[in-house]
Amino acid sequence: xxxxxxxxxxxxxxxxxxxxxxxxxxxxxxxxxxxxxxxxxxxxxxxxxxxxxxxxxxxxxxxxxxxxxxxxxxxxxxxxxxxxxxxxxxxxxxxxxxxxxxxxxxxxxxxxxxxxxxxxxxxxxxxxxxxxxxxxxxxxxxxxxxxxxxxxxxxxxxxxxxxxxxxxxxxxxxxxxxxxxxxxxxxxxxxxxxxxxxxxxxxxxxxxxxxxxxxxxxxxxxxxxxxxxxxxxxxxxxxxxxxxxxxxxxxxxxxxxxxxxxxxxxxxxxxxxxxxxxxxxxxxxxxxxxxxxxxxxxxxxxxxxxxxxxxxxxxxxxxxxxxxxxxxxxxxxxxxxxxxxxxxxxxxxxxxxxxxxxxxxxxxxxxxxxxxxxxxxxxxxxxxxxxxxxxxxxxxxxxxxxxxxxxxxxxxxxxxxxxxxxxxxxxxxxxxxxxxxxxxxxxxxxxxxxxxxxxxxxxxxxxxxxxxxxxxxxxxxxxxxxxxxxxxxxxxxxxxxxxxxxxxxxxxxxxxxxxxxxxxxxxxxxxxxxxxxxxxxxxxxxxxxxxxxxxxxxxxxxxxxxxxxxxxxxxxxxxxxxxxxxxxxxxxxxxxxxxxxxxxxxxxxxxxxxxxxxxxxxxxxxxxxxxxxxxxxxxxxxxxxxxxxxxxxxxxxxxxxxxxxxxxxxxxxxxxxxxxxxxxxxxxxxxxxxxxxxxxxxxxxx
Numbered sequence: 035x036x037x038x039x040x041x042x043x044x045x046x047x048x049x050x051x052x053x054x055x056x057x058x059x060x061x062x063x064x065x066x067x068x069x070x071x072x073x074x075x076x077x078x079x080x081x082x083x084x085x086x087x088x089x090x091x092x093x094x095x096x097x098x099x100x101x102x103x104x105x106x107x108x109x110x111x112x113x114x115x116x117x118x119x120x121x122x123x124x125x126x127x128x129x130x131x132x133x134x135x136x137x138x139x140x141x142x143x144x145x146x147x148x149x150x151x152x153x154x155x156x157x158x159x160x161x162x163x164x165x166x167x168x169x170x171x172x173x174x175x176x177x178x179x180x181x182x183x184x185x186x187x188x189x190x191x192x193x194x195x196x197x198x199x200x201x202x203x204x205x206x207x208x209x210x211x212x213x214x215x216x217x218x219x220x221x222x223x224x225x226x227x228x229x230x231x232x233x234x235x236x237x238x239x240x241x242x243x244x245x246x247x248x249x250x251x252x253x254x255x256x257x258x259x260x261x262x263x264x265x266x267x268x269x270x271x272x273x274x275x276x277x278x279x280x281x282x283x284x285x286x287x288x289x290x291x292x293x294x295x296x297x298x299x300x301x302x303x304x305x306x307x308x309x310x311x312x313x314x315x316x317x318x319x320x321x322x323x324x325x326x327x328x329x330x331x332x333x334x335x336x337x338x339x340x341x342x343x344x345x346x347x348x349x350x351x352x353x354x355x356x357x358x359x360x361x362x363x364x365x366x367x368x369x370x371x372x373x374x375x376x377x378x379x380x381x382x383x384x385x386x387x388x389x390x391x392x393x394x395x396x397x398x399x400x401x402x403x404x405x406x407x408x409x410x411x412x413x414x415x416x417x418x419x420x421x422x423x424x425x426x427x428x429x430x431x432x433x434x435x436x437x438x439x440x441x442x443x444x445x446x447x448x449x450x451x452x453x454x455x456x457x458x459x460x461x462x463x464x465x466x467x468x469x470x471x472x473x474x475x476x477x478x479x480x481x482x483x484x485x486x487x488x489x490x491x492x493x494x495x496x497x498x499x500x501x502x503x504x505x506x507x508x509x510x511x512x513x514x515x516x517x518x519x520x521x522x523x524x525x526x527x528x529x530x531x532x533x534x535x536x537x538x539x540x541x542x543x544x545x546x547x548x549x550x551x552x553x554x555x556x557x558x559x560x561x562x563x564x565x566x567x568x569x570x571x572x573x574x575x576x577x578x579x580x581x582x583x584x585x586x587x588x589x590x591x592x593x594x595x596x597x598x599x600x601x602x603x604x605x606x607x608x609x610x611x612x613x614x615x616x617x618x619x620x621x622x623x624x625x626x627x628x629x630x631x632x633x634x635x636x637x638x639x640x641x642x643x644x645x646x647x648x649x650x651x652x653x654x655x656x657x658x659x660x661x662x663x664x665x666x667x668x669x670x671x672x673x674x675x676x677x678x679x680x681x682x683x684x685x686x687x688x689x690x691x692x693x694x695x696x697x698x699x700x701x702x703x704x705x706x707x708x709x710x711x712x713x714x715x716x717x718x719x720x721x722x723x724x725x726x727x728x729x730x731x732x733x734x735x736x
Contacts, residue, residue: 062294062295062296064094064095064281064290064292064297065278065279065292065293065294065297067092067094067095068082068094068095068279068280068281068292069279069292072086072090072091073104074086074091074102074103074104074112074123075102075104075105075109075110075111075112075113075123076105076110076111076112077112077123077125077126079128080102080126080128081128081280082095082096082097082265082270082279082280082281083096083097083100083263083265083266083270083280084096084097084100084101084102084126085097085100085101085102086101086102086103086104087101093282093284094281094282094283094284094290094292095279095281095282095292096281096282097158097265097266097282097289098282098287099156099158100158100263100265101114101115102114102123103115103120113138114133114135116135116156116159117153117154117156118153119137119150119152119153120138121135121136121137121138121258122135122136122137122138122141122258123135124136124257124258130262131262131263131264131267132162132260132261132262132263133159133260133261133262133263134258134259134260134261135258135259135260135261136255136256136257136258136259137152137232137255137258140232140252140255140256141256142252143248143252144170144190144192144201144203144248144251144252145192145193145194146194146230147194148194149172149194149228149229149230150230151230151231152230152231152232152233154233154261154464156462157395157396157458157461157462158263158264158265158396159261159262159263159264159396160261160262160264160396160397160461160464161233161259161260161261161262161464162259162260162261162262164235164236164237164260165233165234165235165236165259165260166205166206166207166233166234166235166236166239167205167206167207167231167232167233167234167239167466168203168204168205168231168232168233168234168239168242168251168254168255169203169204169205169222169229169230169231169232170201170202170203170229170230170232170251171201171202171203171204171222171226171228171229172192172194172201172226172227172228172229172230173194173200173201173226173227173228174200174201174202174221174222174225174226174227175200175225176200177189177202177218177221178221181217181218181221184214184218185202185218187246187247188202188203188204188218188246189201189202190202190203190248190251194228201226202222202226203242203246203251204218204219204222204243205234205238205239205242205243205251205254206239206240206243215243216547224688224689231466232255232259233259234254234255234257234258234259235254235257235259235260238250238253238254238257239254241254242254262393262396263396264393264395264396266280266289267393268392269289269291269300270289272291272300272301273291273300273301273302275301276291276293276301276302277293277294277302278291278292278293278298278301278302279291279292280292281297283297283299394457394461394473394474394476394477395457395458395461395462396461396462397457397460397461397471397472397473397474398472398473398474398485399473399474399475399476400473400474400475400483400485401475401479402475402479402480402481402483404431404432405429405439405475405483405485407432408429408430408431408432408437408439409427409428409429409439412425412427412441413427416428416429418438419493419540424440424441424442424482424484425440425441426438426439426440426441427439427440427441428488429485429488431485435472436488437472437485437486437487437488438485438486438487438488438489439483439484439485439486440483440484440485440486441481441482441483442481442482442483442484450477450482453474453477453482453484454477457471457474457484459532460484462530463526463527463530463532465522465523465526466549467519467520467522467523467526467549467550467551467552468523468526468527468551468552469486469487469489469543469551469552469553470486470487471484471485471486472485472486472487473485486553487551489543489544489545489551489553490545490546491543491544491545491546491548492543492544493539493540493541493542493543493544494516494539494540494542494544494601494604494605495538495539495540495542497544498539498604498605498608499539499608499609499610506643507548508548509644510644510645510652510655510656512548513605513606513644514655514659514684514687514688515548515549515688516542516544516548516550516605517601517602517605517659517684518681518684518685518688519549519550520537520542520550520552520598520601521598521677521680521681521684522550522681523550523552524537524552524594524598524677525676525677525678525680525681527594528591528594528676528677528678529678533589533590533591533593533594534552534594534597535589535593535594536554536575536578536597537552537578537594537597537598537601538575538577538578538597538600538601538611539601539604539605539611540554540575541553541554542601575611576611576612577600577610577611577612577622577623577624578596578597578600578601578611579593579596579597580592580593580596580597580671581596581669582669582670582671590671591676591677592671592672592674592676593671594677595666595671595674595675595676595677595680596666596667596668596671596674598666598677598680599624599662599663599664599665599666599667599674600623600624600667602659602660602662602663602666603623603624603627603639603660603663603667604623605659606639606640606641606644606656606659606660606663607623607627607639607640607641608641608643609623609626610623611623611624624667626639627639627660627663627664627667628664628667631660631664636657636660639660640656644656655687655690658683658687658690659684659687662675662680662683662684662687666680
């Protein structure tokens with residue numbers, strides 16, 4: 035009976051060894067399959083993270099989302115599907131993790147069957163350095179006056195949209211255009227029916243602008259643009275350093291290191307080197323497993339005999355101790371421990387936590403020392419402002435780039451979560467009206483620091499209420515453009531299920547041409563598509579926060595819509611979102627706006643410098659924007675429009691001004707006006723708005 039438990043152990047061990055043998059051999063087959071490069075179409079020497087089922091390269095050799103489609107026979111094409119768009123693969127460089135793609139719908143001309151932007155929202159890809167935008171504008175009509183004389187070479191004919199066949203192209207960073215090209219760009223943005231964004235190389239972009247030709251544009255598109263990928267690059271390198279080949283565990287949905295004996299989650303056990311050879315490798319592994327299993331059995335049998343002998347000796351000793359020993363002493367209880375300390379990450383200041391050129395979510399990782407030098411040791415004179423969760427400094431990197439450096443106040447667990455959240459969101463989302471994230475420090479660095487592009491012209495709040503209030507540069511057309519570009523950015527975020535959560539004029543940056551860059555994603559949160567709201571503690575800025583958010587802590591994309599409504603009122607009134615010097619019903623600007631509208635006093639709300647009283651066109655446009663703001667500021671989120679609808683309405687208002695069209699006037703019944711007029715001003719905008727509320731009601735205020 036004494037030997038029975040050990041016999042069970044031996045039997046179990048044998049079963050484990052037997053069942054483990056196929057697993058080991060299977061792991062070896064994955065190693066053999068993935069330990070060679072493959073060809074797809076006309077491209078040779080392709081390896082992880084790419085795979086292609088049609089080329090006998092199974093998915094466990096690659097990474098999800100990196101599948102290639104290979105041409106056969108005379109068709110030597112290589113295609114890659116990226117965010118629902120199919121691209122031609124021009125080259126793959128594993129040494130620099132660079133994938134070069136080109137649009138397939140612009141192979142022969144500039145007239146595709148439909149207009150589709152190049153979307154870059156995948157966290158595993160970032161645009162390669164030296165890439166600039168190419169914009170194609172369709173349905174534009176003829177250029178007016180002087181613009182026609184200067185920019186007619188940028189014209190091409192296309193019948194993609196509308197009845198007009200006139201189209202134009204423009205390339206380069208729009209934030210640094212000359213005044214003449216800026217006027218051309220503004221005309222295209224306002225006067226064309228549609229546009230498409232395509233990345234091209236900086237050299238091709240410059241060539242397009244210096245020697246404009248349709249052939250040059252097509253050639254630049256064919257040459258394509260580069261994407262840097264990050265498919266667990268660090269893990270892959272560690273795997274290769276231990277003799278493995280990189281792959282993916284499709285059953286557990288994680289990275290896998292395929293080694294000569296089996297597959298491991300990260301690196302090969304024992305740091306063994308990779309073996310070569312075909313079937314002989316598999317036979318060697320099987321033979322090794324068999325010999326090893328037999329050895330284990332003999333060892334277990336020896337242990338069994340040893341334990342039997344030792345147990346007999348113990349029984350004899352115990353019998354003797356019962357005669358000569360006293361009662362045994364009680365054992366002390368173990369001291370309870372806690373895992374709380376494990377939840378707090380450590381932050382070593384060692385420079386070894388970084389490697390030059392490493393990436394995090396696809397963006398560059400900077401060392402603390404480099405950023406300390408860039409900001410003159412975070413000199414107070416370099417401070418640009420308070421970013422909500424940290425101080426923002428002006429800095430110049432060693433490569434000459436001017437940057438904004440946001441240093442978080444503290445490295446607590448909450449701040450680490452905040453830091454990782456902002457990096458993940460900014461790294462994967464690229465839009466002309468979103469601030470660009472250049473990089474960050476490691477999450478284990480001495481301080482958590484984010485490095486952004488530097489936007490030189492301050493914030494909308496600076497121009498409305500701060501140090502640049504009296505500059506006179508925020509004319510009505512500029513303010514309307516700011517509203518539209520901000521709506522473009524927020525609609526883009528919502529399309530990717532991201533809620534900004536802190537929309538305000540202090541977070542809307544302006545470049546030298548007064549184009550918008552929405553910033554401070556510190557409160558951003560991914561919005562899962564399978565739920566209708568996110569439950570969370572109240573955060574944000576007083577005066578901008580959705581009133582329904584304070585009541586039930588339910589966050590939706592309509593919370594951003596409410597905040598944007600406050601921004602619209604600020605742009606119209608040049609008044610702060612909260613001012614305790616105003617009447618108690620008007621301390622909150624949203625309440626004040628509702629109050630003025632309901633009391634037929636819109637003229638008291640509008641900034642006099644905008645020309646509301648003197649220019650009928652401006653008055654009509656401001657009235658339309660106020661109507662939109664009123665809808666955004668509704669108490670119940672279901673009554674508010676989506677940001678996509680807001681964007682389209684603002685486009686319509688701007689295009690109406692460009693085309694000189696008159697706004698449609700919607701009448702509202704007298705009973706409805708009386709109801710609004712006689713109601714008590716609410717503490718929050720909880721009035722129920724119907725589609726009948728329109729510009730006719732607002733016209734009575736003028």
